Amino acid sequence: MPIQYYIFFCLTLFSIGVIGVLTRRNAIIVFMCIELMLNAVNLLLVAFSKMHNGAALQIAPGSTAGIDAQIFVFFIMVVAAAEVSVGLAIIVMMFRNTHSVDINFLNRLKN
Amino acid sequence: MKVIIGLIVLWPLVGFLFNGLGRNIWSKKTIAYKATGYVLASFILSIIAFLNVQAQGAITVHYFDFINTDTLKIPFDFKVDALSSLFLLVITGVGTLIHLYSTAYMKDEEAPHYARYFAYLNLFIFSMLLLVLGDNYVIMFIGWEGVGLCSYLLIGYWFTNATYNYAAKKAFVMNRIGDLGFLLAIFWLIAKLGSVSYGHVLTAESLAKLSTTDITAITLFLFIGAMGKSAQIPLYTWLPDAMAGPTPVSALIHAATMVTAGIYMITRSNILFSASEFTQHVVAIVGISTALLAATIAIKQNDIKKVLAYSTVSQLGYMFLGLGVGAYSGAVFHVITHAFFKALLFLGAGSVIHAMHHEQDIRKMGGLKSKLPITHITFLIGCIAIAGVPPFSGFFSKDEILAAAFAKSPIYWALGVVGAAMTAFYMFRLYATTFLGKFRGTDEQAHHLHESPFAMTLPLILLALASAIAGAIGIPALMGGHHWLSHQLTPIVGETKEVALSHSIEWALMGASVSIAVIALFIAVNRYKRQADGEPNTALGKFLYNKWYVDELYNNAIVQPLNKFAGFLKETIEKNIIDGAVNGTGKIVQYSARKIRLIQNGQVGYYILFIVLGIILLFLFWFNDITINRFFNNLIK
Numbered sequence: 001m002p003i004q005y006y007i008f009f010c011l012t013l014f015s016i017g018v019i020g021v022l023t024r025r026n027a028i029i030v031f032m033c034i035e036l037m038l039n040a041v042n043l044l045l046v047a048f049s050k051m052h053n054g055a056a057l058q059i060a061p062g063s064t065a066g067i068d069a070q071i072f073v074f075f076i077m078v079v080a081a082a083e084v085s086v087g088l089a090i091i092v093m094m095f096r097n098t099h100s101v102d103i104n105f106l107n108r109l110k111n
Numbered sequence: 112m113k114v115i116i117g118l119i120v121l122w123p124l125v126g127f128l129f130n131g132l133g134r135n136i137w138s139k140k141t142i143a144y145k146a147t148g149y150v151l152a153s154f155i156l157s158i159i160a161f162l163n164v165q166a167q168g169a170i171t172v173h174y175f176d177f178i179n180t181d182t183l184k185i186p187f188d189f190k191v192d193a194l195s196s197l198f199l200l201v202i203t204g205v206g207t208l209i210h211l212y213s214t215a216y217m218k219d220e221e222a223p224h225y226a227r228y229f230a231y232l233n234l235f236i237f238s239m240l241l242l243v244l245g246d247n248y249v250i251m252f253i254g255w256e257g258v259g260l261c262s263y264l265l266i267g268y269w270f271t272n273a274t275y276n277y278a279a280k281k282a283f284v285m286n287r288i289g290d291l292g293f294l295l296a297i298f299w300l301i302a303k304l305g306s307v308s309y310g311h312v313l314t315a316e317s318l319a320k321l322s323t324t325d326i327t328a329i330t331l332f333l334f335i336g337a338m339g340k341s342a343q344i345p346l347y348t349w350l351p352d353a354m355a356g357p358t359p360v361s362a363l364i365h366a367a368t369m370v371t372a373g374i375y376m377i378t379r380s381n382i383l384f385s386a387s388e389f390t391q392h393v394v395a396i397v398g399i400s401t402a403l404l405a406a407t408i409a410i411k412q413n414d415i416k417k418v419l420a421y422s423t424v425s426q427l428g429y430m431f432l433g434l435g436v437g438a439y440s441g442a443v444f445h446v447i448t449h450a451f452f453k454a455l456l457f458l459g460a461g462s463v464i465h466a467m468h469h470e471q472d473i474r475k476m477g478g479l480k481s482k483l484p485i486t487h488i489t490f491l492i493g494c495i496a497i498a499g500v501p502p503f504s505g506f507f508s509k510d511e512i513l514a515a516a517f518a519k520s521p522i523y524w525a526l527g528v529v530g531a532a533m534t535a536f537y538m539f540r541l542y543a544t545t546f547l548g549k550f551r552g553t554d555e556q557a558h559h560l561h562e563s564p565f566a567m568t569l570p571l572i573l574l575a576l577a578s579a580i581a582g583a584i585g586i587p588a589l590m591g592g593h594h595w596l597s598h599q600l601t602p603i604v605g606e607t608k609e610v611a612l613s614h615s616i617e618w619a620l621m622g623a624s625v626s627i628a629v630i631a632l633f634i635a636v637n638r639y640k641r642q643a644d645g646e647p648n649t650a651l652g653k654f655l656y657n658k659w660y661v662d663e664l665y666n667n668a669i670v671q672p673l674n675k676f677a678g679f680l681k682e683t684i685e686k687n688i689i690d691g692a693v694n695g696t697g698k699i700v701q702y703s704a705r706k707i708r709l710i711q712n713g714q715v716g717y718y719i720l721f722i723v724l725g726i727i728l729l730f731l732f733w734f735n736d737i738t739i740n741r742f743f744n745n746l747i748k
Contacts, residue, residue, distance in 0.1 A: 004746050022720050103715065 006047035013040035027091050027101040031084075038080055042073050049073075112163060113172045116189050119156045119199065120240045122149040126233035134226030142222065143214035146229035150210050150236055154203035161196040169193065169602065171246055171310065178249070185307060188246035193599040194443065198243040198375060201450045205367045206236050208570035212458055213359040215566035216465060228268060228357070235261035239368050243375055247308040248297050251376065255293065255340065258369045259286040265364060266356040278355040285349040289339015293376075296332035299325065313382045323387070330383050330390040334397075337373025341427050344401045348662055350424055354416040358461030361416060366423050366457050367450035374430045374446050378439045381604045385437060395435025395519070399526050402428030404659065406533035410540065411647060411655035414471045415460045418541045422497065423453055425534060429512055432527060438515030439604035440597040444585045445508035447596075451581050452496040452505055455574035459490035462563040462571065463545060467556055473541060474643040478550040482560040485568045487546050489575035494542045496578040498535035499628050507582035510621055514587075517620055518612060528624045535628040539635035540644075547640040589617055 013036055020033030052066030091101060098105050126149035130142055137145075164170070169192030178185040191199075210232060217228055238257025245251040263286075267279030300307055303325055304317055311317060318326070337343070342350035353365050364370070377384055377394070384390055402425045409421035426449050433442035464471055466483055480487045496503040499510070509531060517524035550557050562568070585596040612620075647656040654660070710717070 007746060018723055022716060022723070 003047060003051050006044065010040045010044040010047070013037075013043070025103050027094065027103045030103055031087050031091065034087075035080070035084065038076070042076055045069050045073050045076075112160070112170060113174075115156050115159055116172055116191055116244070117174065119153050119160060119203070120189070120237060120244060122153045122156075123233040123236040123240065125149055127230050127237060130226045130233065131230035134223045134230065137222070137226060139218070139222050139225050142226045142229055146233055147207065147210040147214060149233060150203060150207045153236065153240070154200075154207050157196070157199040157203045160191050161200055164191055164193060164196045182305060183301060185247060185249050187250065188308070189244040189250075190246035190309060191244065192603060194375075194378060194603045195243045197443070197447065197596075197599070199240065201447055202236065202239050202243065202368050205450055205454050205574070206232075206239075206363060208573055209359045209363040209367075209454065209458070212362075212461070212567050212570040213357070215564045216359055216461055217357060224268075228265075231261055231264045231268070232360070232363070235265070235364060235369070239372075242372055246310070247306075248293075248300065248312075249307050251379075252290075252293060252297060255336070255372060255376075256290065258364070258372065259283065259290065259340070262286070262353065262364050262369055265360040266353045268356055268360070272355075275355040278349075278352040282349040282353045285346050286339045289336045289346055292332045292335025292339070294336075296329050296336065299329050299332065309379065313380065315382075318382060318386055326383055327387045327389050330380070330387045331393065333376060333380060333383070334390060334394055337377055337431075338397070339373075340376075341370050341373030341431070342401075342424050343373070343397050343427065343431060344404060347401060347405065347424050348665060351417055351420040351658070354414070354420050358416065358457060358464060361420070362454045362457030362461065365420065366453040370423065370427055371430070371446045371450065374427070374434065374442050377431075377434045378443055378604060381434075381439045384434070385605075391435050391437065393435075395432050395516075395523060398428045398431025398433075398435050399516075399523055399530070400428070401425070402432060402530045403526060403533075404428075406530050406537065407655055408658045409537040410533060411644070411652060413474050413644065415463065415473050415476075415541065415545065416457070416471055418473075418537060419453070419456055419460055422456075422534065422538065423449075425530065426453065426497070429509060429527070429530070432516055432523060433512035436512075436515045436519040436523060438512055440585075440594075440600040441508065441511035441515055443600060444511055444596050447584070448496070448504035448508040448578070448581050451574055452493045452503075452578040455489060455493040455571060455578050456497065458567070458571055458574065459486050459493060462486040462567055463490075465563055465567070466560050467552065468559060470552060470556065473544045475552045475556075476545045476550070477548040477552075477643065478546070479560070480546040482550075483546075483562050485562060485571060489568075489571040490546065491542060492575040492578055494538045497538055498632055499531055499625065500535075500632070501625060502582060504578055504580065504582035506625065507585050507587070510624065511585065511587065513624055514612065514617060514620060524620065528627055531624055532627045532631040536631040536635045539632045540639045543636045543639035544643045547636070548642065551643065589614055 017033045017035075017037030017040060020036065021030050024030050024033065046069065049066045049069035052069075053063070056063040056065035094105070095101055126146050129145055129149075130137070134142075169190065171188055171190045174187045174189070176184065177187040210229070213228070213232065217225055220228065235258060238254045238261055240254070242251055242254025242258060245254060260283075263279050263283040266282055267276050269275050297307055300312055303321055304312055306312060321329070339346045350365055350370065354361055356365075384394070405421045405424035405428060409418050409425065412418045412421060426445070430442045430445050430449070433439070433445060462483065463476065463479060463486060466479070466486075467476060470476070492503070496505040499506045501507075513524055513527045513531070516527050550560075585594050587594055647653045657663075710721075
């Protein structure tokens with residue numbers, strides 16, 4: 001499959017993420033949109049890695065060029081998982097305190 | 112000799128510092144003794160320097176390098192030759208007498224002001240000595256500015272009077288206009304010759320390097336400088352107003368010394384001036400016009416000092432006529448005799464004013480002859496001297512100028528004689544109105560009339576003596592003399608061109624001018640010995656009484672437009688444009704800050720929106736059209 005498809009797909013996912021973050025007020029949905037953006041980037045990274053490796057394999061069979069990006073993505077996913085747990089914990093605490101997951105309630109933090 | 116010449120200049124400076132710094136400490140007696148003593152010391156040293164010049168000729172002494180760069184060297188040198196040593200004697204001699212006179216004239220002043228007065232006077236002597244002693248135009252210019260400053264300070268000595276301050280400012284500004292001309296001449300000399308020393312500039316070799324245009328321009332600029340300092344048309348109006356200063360100041364600065372600086376400068380630069388026919392004509396025409404204009408004005412003035420002031424302007428005009436027709440030694444001769452008789456006349460006037468309790472209007476005087484015998488007789492001698500009656504000094508010097516003028520053009524001579532007749536007329540009008548007839552002042556003034564103290568009459572007597580006999584230094588060959596002065600000045604002004612006149616013509620000229628002057632003299636005495644001038648009633652009388660309306664003309668043509676322009680700049684340009692720009696910047700910042708502040712509203716969503724917008728903008732700017740097009744083309748492909 002040509003790389004363009006991946007790019008367009010990732011662009012779409014990322015844009016959905018951005019628009020979601022900007023428009024929605026539900027903290028959980030905003031959080032999911034953030035994850036969406038993160039994973040759009042991850043996907044693009046993997047796609048470019050594969051493309052790069054494919055090109056290298058045609059010149060030199062057995063080449064590992066570009067493979068490191070895929071390992072990098074695993075790390076990102078691990079970190080993201082940790083981040084999700086922290087984020088969800090915050091949302092849970094928020095709900096406990098305010099009985100709402102409306103992101104505008106976070107304004108109260110500034111005082 | 113180096114030390115002596117240095118001390119001549121330094122003593123008055125010491126006096127200035129002494130009185131200026133200690134004005135709250137010393138008693139009036141100390142101030143008076145010191146101030147006069149320092150100038151007297153200079154005078155004695157000047158005599159030594161003069162005798163030295165007589166014995167060994169001119170000398171130049173080097174002190175230090177004033178400006179020393181790769182391309183321009185200006186040494187701080189003094190030159191003592193026949194010309195500067197004569198000026199030294201006049202400045203310090205007359206200066207000493209006037210200091211002495213001032214000690215009595217200013218005795219009503221409080222000690223700090225008394226000290227301030229003498230400090231200025233000493234500073235003036237210092238500057239004037241610097242002016243005449245300097246061996247290059249830059250040193251001369253330092254003195255030139257110094258005397259201008261002192262003149263300003265002394266005219267405005269009674270600084271609580273707004274009119275006097277105005278007169279001081281007027282003198283300063285008009286002098287500055289002239290100074291600019293002098294400065295331009297110096298720059299021009301530096302640009303063309305790379306030097307300003309007399310020993311280098313005033314030589315035939317330097318002259319050969321300069322084109323005719325250069326010489327004409329330099330001399331005209333120098334002449335503009337002389338016009339300002341020596342009160343010639345069109346820059347003469349400051350001098351009559353300068354009479355706001357104390358009378359001894361008028362005598363010293365505005366009659367005897369400072370105003371002759373222009374004549375000194377031109378005489379010093381005579382090689383340049385002689386090389387430009389055009390400038391010489393300009394100098395002569397300006398000189399004779401000033402002489403006549405000022406003489407006509409003097410006829411109708413009623414302020415005793417104003418008459419003398421216009422008379423000074425007129426006499427300076429004669430000197431410039433002399434310079435213009437090439438009679439340099441004649442001009443210097445007239446400077447010397449004029450210094451004596453005009454200082455005498457001013458001091459006499461001061462004595463009268465002193466006796467009259469600061470009354471200066473001659474219409475309220477009269478009959479002072481018996482009350483002020485010494486002042487009367489000395490004033491009369493001064494009047495005779497200035498009127499050009501032989502054998503008093505004014506006759507010889509004026510006659511020399513007139514003879515040279517006749518040799519150049521009989522028209523100059525005829526105008527000069529008309530001026531001389533007017534001089535005799537207004538001086539004896541002044542004399543007769545003041546001293547003859549009946550007293551016209553108040554009873555109180557009549558009661559208090561008194562002869563001035565000895566410190567004031569002594570300078571009068573000495574100056575009267577000098578006015579009477581000073582002509583002896585320049586008795587022409589015609590009368591069996593050998594004209595000592597012109598022989599003295601030969602090394603500086605060159606061999607006096609033999610006036611190509613036969614003796615009979617010369618006698619005739621002399622007889623004509625003297626007899627016309629004497630006739631004018633008797634008319635004046637007859638007309639004014641009983642009554643003073645009333646209010647001017649004829650059109651001409653009013654015209655002259657109002658000084659040809661020159662002040663009004665300057666006011667309307669130059670001062671008012673300048674004021675209007677300044678007002679326009681102040682009211683319109685400054686307030687609207689400059690202030691507007693400054694205040695506008697502040698307003699814009701404040702206004703936009705008030706508006707933009709609202710963006711920071713604490714809504715996290717907005718912040719993120721702006722981050723996104725920012726990134727989009729960054730992309731748009733970072734990747735120009737071509738990059739973006741290529742990117743999308745690649746995507747589509």
